[in-house]
Every structure is written in C-alpha cells, then in structure tokens.
Amino acid sequence: MAVKPKVKCQKCAMYSETGLFCDVISPDELDGLSDESRTATLKRGETFSGEALTTWPIVAVATGVLSMQHLLEDGRKSIAALFMQGDIIDLRDISNRNRGHLIALSTSNVCRLSPAMFQRIMESNPDAQHVVWRNLRDQTFRAIDHSADLSKKQALEKLASFIFECRHRQARNVSENSVVIPVRRVDLAEYLGMQPETVSRCFRNLEERGIVELKSIKHVKLLSIPALRRIANGDKNPVNLRDPAKDTFKILSFG
C-alpha cells in the first residue's frame, strides 16, 4: 500500500518538475527513498565534508548551481563542470580519489540520496533507470562538448558557446531570446578557463557589435542569434551578419 510522499518531497523540484527522477518513481519508491535520504541547503561557497560524501555519495540538485572544482598547487582554481536542476551526481567510489570538490555557486537545494535505495530503484524501475541514464549521458556529453570548447576556441567563442549552453539548459523556463547567466563573472571565467577581465571584455565586445544586450549583470538579451551562433562555431568572418532565413530556421528547429 502506497504511503503518500513526505511534504518536503512535494515541495522539492526533483519531485514536482516533470521528468526528473523523483517524478518518475512510484509512490512506494519515493516514500522509501524519502525516508532514507537527506535534503540540504547550501549557500555559495559551501561544500560537503569528506565523510559526508562517503556515506552520502549521491547528490541530486533540486535548485541552484553546483560546481566541480579542481585546485592546483599554486592556487589556480578551475571549475570543471556545472550541475543544475535535475542533475544526479554519483560520486560512489570516487570521493577519495584526486577528484574535484563539489561546491555550490549559488544558494542551492540538494538531496543526498540513499545509495541503497537509489540502487534498488535503479535495478527495478526501468523508467527511473532511463531518466538517470539519460541524465548521466547528458552530463558526459556536456563535459565532452565543454572540453572541445576549451581546447580550441578563443575567448569570445567560448563565451558565445557558454551563452548557448545556458540557453539550452533553461529552455523550458525562459523566453526565446533572453538568457540568464546563473553564475558570477569570476565563476564563469574559471569555468571557461579565462580571466574575469577577459570575460568582461568579451561581453563588451558582443554588446558593441550589437549581438547581445546586457539587461543586467545576469540577464542577457540575444539580439542576433545567428551571429552569436557563428561566433560560437568559430566563424571569423564578420560579414553576412544578417540572414533572416537562417534566423527563423534556427528558431523553428529549436524546441
């Protein structure tokens, strides 16, 4: 007999947003998982202790932005990956290695899932398995795409790519040509492997060329998506900036 899920689960985005893990599991499973798991709120800069990650190595992001950060000996820091709503971070057998640190970049609500319950649900519920599998593959390809961006792109091109990455991740929430940058400039710089100064210069460059408009520090309005796309794809040629046919095609093919 199915017990109704806990109140905290009904408020949690992992449950209330369609298609996320806790939305696709059965009431029974949700109830069991909820009993064995722990929610938490992290503020910017906070992380998990080593032992917390040993007993709770599976973290699901309900709201906010988490980052995987690596620290070099001389203090250089890099943000290797960003995790947002719906991402499930499975650090089993990894936390003790020389991996990065999981650090919140903004106030975030997370759920430390019970490994045992998670495992059980994964083995018995194909829907859940599918959602989690899909999410992990998305993480993988996001990381691979990000590597590609970092390895050969110039600063301006990386920033353009990042704007598209943000746009893609918030497709459901936000209007067509408005993008929210969910992280601070410094974090953005560390994620893109550049300096905050350079990030600033690149934003300014895009704005001067009429490709974007900065409504506020984290709200970017896209004035010419094709031009931005071309920059992201490494097209150096500034000519043929206006191509309405391509514009509509791009918009139609999205979503």
Place this chain on the structure above:
Amino acid sequence: MAVKPKVKCQKCAMYSETGLFCDVISPDELDGLSDESRTATLKRGETFSGEALTTWPIVAVATGVLSMQHLLEDGRKSIAALFMQGDIIDLRDISNRNRGHLIALSTSNVCRLSPAMFQRIMESNPDAQHVVWRNLRDQTFRAIDHSADLSKKQALEKLASFIFECRHRQARNVSENSVVIPVRRVDLAEYLGMQPETVSRCFRNLEERGIVELKSIKHVKLLSIPALRRIANGDKNPVNLRDPAKDTFKILSFG
C-alpha cells in the same frame, strides 16, 4: 538452454577481458546480443556514416582508440574525448545533434551493439548494469578532469597530466614506470588543445630535466614520477614537498 557464444565473441576483448560488458553477461544474453550486433574494424581516420549511427548508436570499443572530434568553421579541429578498450559509447538520441564525430585514431575493433538487446540486458542484469554504469561514470569524470586540465593548466602541465591519464588507463597491461602514448603527436596536440610543435617542445623539456625518457615515439619511461606528478598538479616550485590540506573550502557535514 545456453548456446555457446559465437567464435567472434571469444576472440573479442569485450568478452575475453575480465570485467568488461560481454564478460559479465550470461551465455544466453551474450548469444542474443551477438546475433543482433555487428563487429567492425576501423582504420585510422575512419568514422561511421550518419545512418550507421542511427541504427547502431551504441558502440563498444574492443581494441584501439576512438576519438570524439569537433570541427570549427575555419577548420580548427579538436579532439574532445578518447575512447579505449571497454568503453561503451551510447549515442542514442544524440547522433543527429551538433555533436562531434566519432573517428578512429588507430586501427580499432569495435562492436555495434543492438540497442534492443543492450536495453534488455541493462534492465534485467544488475551486473551488466553495474559495469556499464561504472564505465559511463568513468567517461564522465574523465571528461570533467580533462576539462579541468584544459581550462587552467599550462602546456607542460597538460602533457604531464596526459601521461598519467595514459598510465592509469593501461594499469593492468604495462610495467610500473613505462607508459605507452597510444596516439600520434598531432592527435595528442588536438586533445590537449595545443600545437604539435608545443607538444614536441614539452616532451623535450621533460626529457632535458631528466623526468622522462623517450624510448621511442610512443614509449615513455618515467624516471621521476613524483616530479612529473608535481608538474601535473601545477606546482611551479621544483623542490616543493607539499603543504598538506590547505582546504580553503567551507565544510558542510550534517546528519
């Protein structure tokens, strides 16, 4: 009644190496999978056609090295990820997007797994699920680590990291302090986001400092693993003994 696996499977490393996918599934499952799947041999530079990836979106690497390559408008090319023995590349629902191209970097034996059989085995066999899950997570963290390397490390540091990455992947096959570079210089350069000339200079630098010795173009002997490790970790000081755990992050650990 279990039918004995096909001869091609007994020769294939996905079956004969312990712990790989075809080693952990049942004879029945192997038989079914073998019937529905297709092996292939790729030579350096070869790739799969678009429609081949639509019907065969799951590729398992038995031998050799495959790469995920991204091409920019002006011809710049980057290798975003490397796949080797045991890696299972699941491109379902991804092949038609703006993802990279899967290209062999050396003569490789692969198996295009039947998606239906793969899915069935994944849902019914926890051992198989575990192996595949583990492999995908390794791919993810490899990609994330690689992003971290690319974003903040200098050329020499990236090369040092790469040598360790190679060493780690061939741990079972090779002696303690000898590492095989499984790709050409050009590919290595594209993977690390640098120029072949720079790669060459960095190898020379490591050799002059007595940290490695190049037995041949692809066989590296490690003369000082700690020194190499320090370089990979971004330690500029050649005589640093390391300051333990200057954990500047705020720790959160709750029940």
Place this chain on the structure above:
DNA sequence: CGGCAAGTTGAGCCAGGTCAACTCCGGTGG
C-alpha cells in the same frame, strides 16, 4: 633506397594573462 608523412627546431608575433586603478552596487548603520 626513394618518397612522403610525421615530427622537430627556430624566429617572430599576438591573444589573452597580469597588475593596478577605477567604477558600480547592494547592504548597513547613523
């Protein structure tokens, strides 16, 4: 042993890193 691709070496230059000064903005207290 010739021919070609792969890799190496050298010289010059530029994108973006570095450093320092400045502006902007939100929060706080008088």
Place this chain on the structure above:
DNA sequence: CCACCGGAGTTGACCTGGCTCAACTTGCCG
C-alpha cells in the same frame, strides 16, 4: 535618507606563453 563600506565587476597598460610559419630531420613503407 544618505553616507559609507566592501566586494564584484570593469578598464587600461604592459608582458609573455604558446601559436604561426617555414625550414629541417626522422621514420615508415613499398
């Protein structure tokens, strides 16, 4: 309500790691 403060972001001037291009050497395969 304003004045102040501190952190985040921006701007400018200068400098350097690694990219570029070209010449050279090495290694591979028929």
